[in-house]
Amino acid sequence: MTRLLLPQIGVEPPERCDAARNRRLLLDAAALLVSERGVDAVTMDAVACKAGVGKGTVFRRFGSRSGLMLALLDHSERELQQAFMFGPPPLGPGADPVERLIAYGRARIATVEVEGEVRRAAENSPGTRFSAPARAVSVTHVVSLLREAGVEGDHELLACSLLAPLEATLVLHEIRDLGMSTERLEAAWEDLVRRVTRA
Amino acid sequence: MTRLLLPQIGVEPPERCDAARNRRLLLDAAALLVSERGVDAVTMDAVACKAGVGKGTVFRRFGSRSGLMLALLDHSERELQQAFMFGPPPLGPGADPVERLIAYGRARIATVEVEGEVRRAAENSPGTRFSAPARAVSVTHVVSLLREAGVEGDHELLACSLLAPLEATLVLHEIRDLGMSTERLEAAWEDLVRRVTRA
Structure with a gap:
């Protein structure tokens, strides 16, 4: 099955239960800050304050602000990846490949309000824009859907x-x-996918 | 005609003849440096040396290295713009709109070896990536070709x-x-355009 061929990003040894809970708490606080006040508001201080922990805890967990931002990006990519690899259709397995591709783009567009600024910060660093592990996973996913949909051509x-x-x-x-509007972007994405994949 | 609706970028009052020649000489020297040794090699010193003028001349003309880079980008965009607005078909007016769109992408891909690094430097500054005047000209050009080709949908x-x-x-x-390879990219671009524009 296709899903077995996809490498998973960010798979790490299991954390101690409280460490994992702590990490999750801090990332949720950071994500909330981004959605409320934009990416510039995400400082180590603000995250500590929002999560109700000491600033030292945030530094011990992520090292620096850019470490925190990368963790936030990884967290968000991992959630999307879980959804399209193991979640319910139409994003997850079981649906028609064209419908899955449409759902994939919709999911990316829908999360941009919250995660877009974090993603943009990563994209605007020329070194990470196309070299992140998540990029390879995305390309592999889209290639396998195009293949499954019977689209001819240069899939990559x-x-x-x-x-x-x-x-x-x-x-x-x-x-x-x-x-x-997000709705307009989603409609244009669906239109693009249908044009590209039609026989 | 479509071409009359397109705004032209970087239209300035005419320069004195020798000033224009001087500017052209310096920009050609800078473009040559980029193609030979990459964008990092473009320093004010290196450009002066290559063009056989004093360093002060380069500073008087462009102000700073980033002023020079912007002028280089503008120069390259303006040449492409001239070609698709007034040049011979298939890039210029007179050809089938789908063929013109294919030629437009090919022209952008073909120039990337020389101008790509300069363009990339501009793209990786979030402030200029989509706000440059050249961007609006490109969008307007593609919209008008899609319309002319009878493509339905959200042209913008x-x-x-x-x-x-x-x-x-x-x-x-x-x-x-x-x-x-550049050839592979050009073939994939043509394939994409044909998929998107077919009835």
Whole structure:
């Protein structure tokens, strides 16, 4: 099955139960800060305050602000990855591959309001934009859906071209600078996927 | 005609003849440096040396290294713009709109070897990535070709989605990190355009 071929990102040795709970608590606090006040509001101090722990706890867990941001990005990518690998259809296995591809793009667009700024911060560093493990997982997922849908052609490049308009920097530009709605973006994504995959 | 509706970027009052020649000489020297030794080699000193003028001349003309880089980007965008607005078909007016769109992507991909690094430097600054005047010209051009080709749908978003895989950062990643050839990228672009525009 396709899902067995996909590498999982960020698989680490199991954490002690309280450490895992602690990490989750801090990441939830950071995500909440991003959604409420934007990515610039995510300082080690603010996260500690929001989570009701000491600043030292945040530093011990993530090392630095950029360590925290990477953990936040990884956390968000891992949730999406879980959803498309093991979650319910249409995003997860069991649905028609074209419907799964449409659901994948919708899921990325829908999360941009909260996770977009974190993703954008990562995308605008030339070193991490296309080299993150999550990138390879996304490309592999889209390639396998295109193959399963019986689409002919250069699957790898077609996957790169389909993922390009889902980049958070572009999606945020379309929403904030051009005033487009999430619904409009989702409809245009569905239209693009249907055009690209039709026989 | 469509071409009359397109705003032209960087239209400035005419320069004195020798000033224009001087500017051209310096920009050609800078472009040559990029193609020979990469974007990091473009220093004010190196450009002065290559063009056979004093360093002060380069500073008087461009102010700073980033002023020079912006001028280089503007120069390259303006040449492409001239070609698709007034040049010979299939890039310029007169050809079938789908063929013009294919030629437009090919032209962007073909210039990435020389101009890609300069474009990438601009793209990786979140402030300039989508707000440069050249961006609006590109979107307007693609929208008008889609319309002329009789494509139904959300032309503006479809144009954004088609331009996304042509971004220099992605194209350079595909060529340098993934080892894809320019020919392969051009073929995949043509395939994408034909899929998107077919009735």
